[in-house]
Amino acid sequence: MPPALHVCQQGFEAFLAKEAGACREKGPGWVMSASAATDLCFAHFSLPQPLELEGESVNILAGRIADYFLETSRGELYEAVWPLCFEAAGVESLNQRCRGVLKAFQEKTSRMARVMRLAEEGRPALGSWRGLFVYLTDFKRAFAARQAWGGGQRRMSDDPRAPSRSYLKVEEAYLVLREAPRPGDSVADLGAAPGGWSFSAAQRGARVLAVDNGPLKGGALDNPLIEHCPQDAYKFAPERTMDWLFCDMIDDPRKVLELLRRWVRRGWCRKFIVNLKFGRHDPFLLLREAASSQGGISSRCSVLRPRHLFHDREEITLVGMLKEGQGRGHGR
Numbered sequence: 001m002p003p004a005l006h007v008c009q010q011g012f013e014a015f016l017a018k019e020a021g022a023c024r025e026k027g028p029g030w031v032m033s034a035s036a037a038t039d040l041c042f043a044h045f046s047l048p049q050p051l052e053l054e055g056e057s058v059n060i061l062a063g064r065i066a067d068y069f070l071e072t073s074r075g076e077l078y079e080a081v082w083p084l085c086f087e088a089a090g091v092e093s094l095n096q097r098c099r100g101v102l103k104a105f106q107e108k109t110s111r112m113a114r115v116m117r118l119a120e121e122g123r124p125a126l127g128s129w130r131g132l133f134v135y136l137t138d139f140k141r142a143f144a145a146r147q148a149w150g151g152g153q154r155r156m157s158d159d160p161r162a163p164s165r166s167y168l169k170v171e172e173a174y175l176v177l178r179e180a181p182r183p184g185d186s187v188a189d190l191g192a193a194p195g196g197w198s199f200s201a202a203q204r205g206a207r208v209l210a211v212d213n214g215p216l217k218g219g220a221l222d223n224p225l226i227e228h229c230p231q232d233a234y235k236f237a238p239e240r241t242m243d244w245l246f247c248d249m250i251d252d253p254r255k256v257l258e259l260l261r262r263w264v265r266r267g268w269c270r271k272f273i274v275n276l277k278f279g280r281h282d283p284f285l286l287l288r289e290a291a292s293s294q295g296g297i298s299s300r301c302s303v304l305r306p307r308h309l310f311h312d313r314e315e316i317t318l319v320g321m322l323k324e325g326q327g328r329g330h331g332r
């Protein structure tokens with residue numbers, strides 16, 4: 001059994017291979033590593049010790065997966081909802097094959113109707129899960145595991161009133177943090193225009209200061225919960241501690257990290273979602289800097305999670321929550 005199969009966004013396998021370490025094999029959107037590390041920035045989910053299964057046809061492959069599921073289900077009590085995830089690498093034809101294998105698997109397990117009714121299809125949410133996780137690396141080869149670790153990334157659905165596709169990133173980031181703005185929360189959105197992130201927070205009833213010299217558009221324009229502050233985000237200082245710092249600026253990621261450090265050190269926010277556009281920079285240097293106890297970010301946070309989101313391109317998103325009592329001078 002290989003130690004772990006990690007799944008990432010297609011095109012970012014080299015980053016994931018470097019992060020997971022000891023890469024044995026990789027393909028479009030996946031990396032097999034000899035290390036069973038979890039909580040990786042570039043992994044959307046990881047399957048520890050998956051079983052490799054082969055089958056010439058959809059039916060044979062589904063049968064092998066069903067046998068594995070039945071065998072490993074012996075003595076198991078299914079009383080709550082459990083995750084059922086079938087995914088495939090790369091091309092659409094393989095995704096189609098994957099859907100066919102899932103359908104055949106469901107037919108073969110129909111005599112476990114009560115158990116199967118509790119199955120919830122889709123990627124594992126953030127954390128460690130027991131369920132059934134299947135990943136097709138090609139037409140005749142799949143890896144199956146009963147345990148998975150989920151990073152929280154997933155495809156989000158768009159809102160036609162959102163002024164930009166960036167909206168999808170912040171919506172996804174809430175899942176990684178397991179927190180979202182609530183009615184009455186205060187948000188400083190640095191680099192806000194055209195307003196996707198601000199719109200997302202306002203939709204949840206939060207009041208937003210949208211800091212950007214550029215114009216707001218769509219559902220963020222003339223929104224009663226969004227105040228546009230046309231100014232330089234590096235010069236912006238909140239009058240009181242904000243519940244949220246959002247930051248999605250196109251700028252040198254080290255400068256953005258320094259900005260985050262200032263906000264955290266001064267206790268200007270309680271939670272943050274900050275996007276670092278790494279481009280040609282080494283993302284691992286940025287991650288190391290963010291996690292370093294010297295920098296003053298990680299030591300002041302009770303949660304600090306860097307993720308390459310499903311909707312991220314050459315960027316990573318840092319979500320975090322400050323420890324109680326880290327607010328300085330701005331208390332609430």
Ligand SMILES: C[S@@+](CC[C@H](N)C(=O)[O-])C[C@H]1O[C@@H](n2cnc3c(N)ncnc32)[C@H](O)[C@@H]1O
Nearest residue numbers: 164166191193194195196197232233248249250
């Ligand atoms: C990727 S866009 C932000 C998209 C936004 N999050 C959304 O959801 O629509 C980056 C924004 O950063 C802004 N920006 C870059 N440097 C800035 C600075 N120093 N101060 C304020 N805004 C800045 C740009 O004007 C641009 O509107």
